[in-house]
Amino acid sequence: MVRRLSWALSALFLASACAGSPSAPPQADxxxxRFDPPAPSKGALYVYRSGLMGAxxxxxxxxxxxxxxxxxxxxxxxxxGPxxxxxxxxxxxxxxxxxxxQIQDGQMRFVEVSMNGWGWTPTCEVAEVPPDQGQTAV
Structure with a gap:
């Protein structure tokens, strides 16, 4: 059984100004x-939204x-988080x-979430992306 880990949102809750999402102060953004490494004994995960569908x-x-x-x-x-x-x-x-x-100690991973419109109902997708693609998108 895979152990589910509890990741608390860090002080760096970041979002650009748009569509009802809170904005972080420019310094935090x-x-x-800068994509600094995570704290010791932790990993970092960036989750970003892309695509114009449902903007x-x-x-x-x-x-x-x-x-x-x-x-x-x-x-x-x-x-x-751990x-x-x-x-x-x-x-x-x-x-x-x-x-x-899967995040290792000291590692940064990037995940893209996007909305798609197939048929009459919008759907969303979750996909891990390579670090260079994730950093460019962020």
Missing amino acids: QQAK MRPLDVSLAGGASAQLGYNTFIRVE PGPIDIACKVGGNNPNSQV
Whole structure:
């Protein structure tokens, strides 16, 4: 059985001004975009929202352990926590896909959440991306 870890949102809850998402102070935004290594014995996870589909509607994103955020278009959060598997889910309407990312001590990982419109119902997707793609998007 995979152990689910509780990741609390760090002081760096970051989101650009947009679609009902709170904005972080410019200094906090700049600090997160330096991509500093996580604190000792921790890993860092960036979750960002991309794509123009549904730009005016925030996506609900949740992490194992109850941490959650609403990400507007072109926004992100950075969380730090103990190494291990992290479950990430997004929700739009009745669609609630999830993904799991394994984070090692001292490692940074990047996950993209996006909204798609197939048929009459919007859906969201969760996908881990390479660090260079994630840093560029953030």
